[in-house]
Amino acid sequence: MLSLMEKSPMGVFLEHLAKGELAYQICLDDNKAFYYPRSVAPGSGSSNIEWRVSKGLGTVYTTTVVHYKGEPPLNVAMIDLDESFRMMSRVEDIDPMQVKIGMRVKFRVHAGDAKMPPYPVFTPVGG
């Protein structure tokens, strides 16, 4: 088991992200991928967990466009990664209303800012 004295699940995730990698975990007992990263596997409670690096390709499961006052419309989407895990993210480099369910997307790293560590976002494949 990952000792929480040395590294946290989110800490390992951020180490991968710093290398441009989208990391996720898999429970070796049932071979199921899961996300967000955890200290034990969901469902089983197993410690038999392995970190993997995603190819970064996925499909939009659902999407919305948020309208904050005085700001341009903002996309929020759920992405189903090809490795069978789902995450919330944002599809960039495209009009938020043109983000469609079923669209293929590719991961990249958003640098974050003073208040937010780097985080994964997506762009349309071949877009």
Add this chain to the structure above:
Amino acid sequence: MAAVTNLALDGLKRGSVAVVGAAESDLGQVAPNTHPMDIMAQASMRALDDCGLTLKDVDGLFIAATQVRMGPMAFAEYMRIKPRYFDGTIIGGSSFMTHVTHAHAALQLGLCDVALIAYGSTQRSVSRAAASPREFNYWESPYRPFLPSSAYAMAAARHMHQYGTTREQLAAVAVAARKWALMNPKAWEKEPLTIEQVLNARMVSYPFTVRDCCLVLDGGGAIVMTRADRAKALKKKPVYVLGEGESLSHANISSMPDFTVTAAADSGKQAYAMARMKPSDMQMLSLYDAFTITPLLFLEDLGFCKKGEGGPFVASGAIEPGGKLPVNTSGGGLSYCHPGMYGLLVMIEAIRQVRGECGQRQVNGCNVALAQGNGGVLSSECTVIFGSDATL
């Protein structure tokens, strides 16, 4: 009879407890510096007056509120009472349905004799952001979803994609709620609403405009429960608890397994099994309408139409006044009142319909009503089926 699927509920007996008192607090916008406890206390005394019991009779306390972190303690202090039994379970808007189930267990076991469930909020006065501050969550917060709206919007978008549901069909839920609200003197909204007005209102989180979203108001409520034998001796006609079900699905929307199926499919099955009833036995539905998609999903998941057919069902006028299935006769969270966690008011309308107290909007001969609670972001689903003595 089908087996109750939730073993935790196996010990609860159909009809062994009843709601004897029910009341709202003042609703809408309360005076400056009103505290949520002021609202809760007002509603509690009204609910006790409703059944002829007093504060001294209350020995079971069930309190949840977003602005009062340790509800049972705060309530006991405010009222200067020492409850024998207390519970502060908080799972969002469906907390109070869970409190009914927990009160049922406590009453049946003799852990308390008079259970009071109460809630209060000043979210309109202090702002929703202040009343329900969101927890930071690295796996969602960077994307800035406008929660809870964006979560429900993504459920609606997926339903639209998968089943061809339209924005007009979603708007029909808001229009039906408004028609009912115009018959409820306590409803916040007083003017008629059209499909076009819903579609053309300010966009919040696509596909939702502000008219697809519940009201943000101050208010609260309370209900009083006792065992069935004592209930008969009190002022009002008892409203018996016939069935209960509860199901947790996730906490954050990104962990919802299927955005088009809620855990109400599970809680509903449990409640029907316990009540020994089926959907067609329900004479009125009180469905938590945080957003227009919510009752549409519940109509499907609770067995009133097939999965995917909720859109045409609501657009047919079925849930409007005069339709075949009265839903949210108070005007709902969309047009009557939504004080942050709305589940208690969801049940109060169902209870009043079974009592026959709803005046112009009364459903004729309503002996059975289903109340569906919803908490978080389609996260916790709890069902309670209420019935008159004719159903025992």
